[in-house]
Amino acid sequence: MVLSGQSGQPAALLPSGYQIVLSEFTVTPRYANRVGEGPMHWAVRIPLRLMLSIIVLLVTLILEIFLSMFTYMYLALVHLTFFGELVRYARHALNGMVDLMESLAPGLSTQAHATLVGELGPKSFLLLFIGLFASGLIRVIVWGWRKAMVRVPSTGKASPKPS
Numbered sequence: 001m002v003l004s005g006q007s008g009q010p011a012a013l014l015p016s017g018y019q020i021v022l023s024e025f026t027v028t029p030r031y032a033n034r035v036g037e038g039p040m041h042w043a044v045r046i047p048l049r050l051m052l053s054i055i056v057l058l059v060t061l062i063l064e065i066f067l068s069m070f071t072y073m074y075l076a077l078v079h080l081t082f083f084g085e086l087v088r089y090a091r092h093a094l095n096g097m098v099d100l101m102e103s104l105a106p107g108l109s110t111q112a113h114a115t116l117v118g119e120l121g122p123k124s125f126l127l128l129f130i131g132l133f134a135s136g137l138i139r140v141i142v143w144g145w146r147k148a149m150v151r152v153p154s155t156g157k158a159s160p161k162p163s
Contacts, residue, residue, distance in 0.1 A: 064138055068131035090122040090129070
């Protein structure tokens with residue numbers, strides 16, 4: 001950044017964020033005299049971003065769990081025939097996985113059958129798929145919201161994200 005000295009001549013070539021005070025011959029940060037402005041120190045910014053990322057991740061995870069459980073209960077209580085069809089499709093998917101396991105590893109087929117069909121029933125498998133769908137939907141909504149929040153200047157190009 002070129003700053004002008006006396007009579008409009010360039011005084012110095014400085015990195016962005018600094019200015020020269022010619023009367024005192026010192027180099028100070030540009031925002032040193034303003035409270036609350038200027039770049040945040042990296043030792044504060046990095047842990048703060050990490051904590052905010054973890055908080056956003058946990059809130060998103062809790063939101064996904066609540067949405068998938070609400071959807072599962074809504075389908076089971078209100079749309080019983082459609083829920084029955086979805087459970088039937090989940091049973092077919094589980095049987096297909098067991099058949100695939102029998103063809104790939106015949107020795108493990110009894111354990112796979114006991115695990116996949118016995119413990120992970122079709123309703124649990126359906127809840128898993130509903131959770132995956134809810135997770136994808138929430139992530140697409142958050143992605144679209146973040147893309148919409150990027151300011152577009154009059155030139156038509158998106159501005160870079162602030163750090």
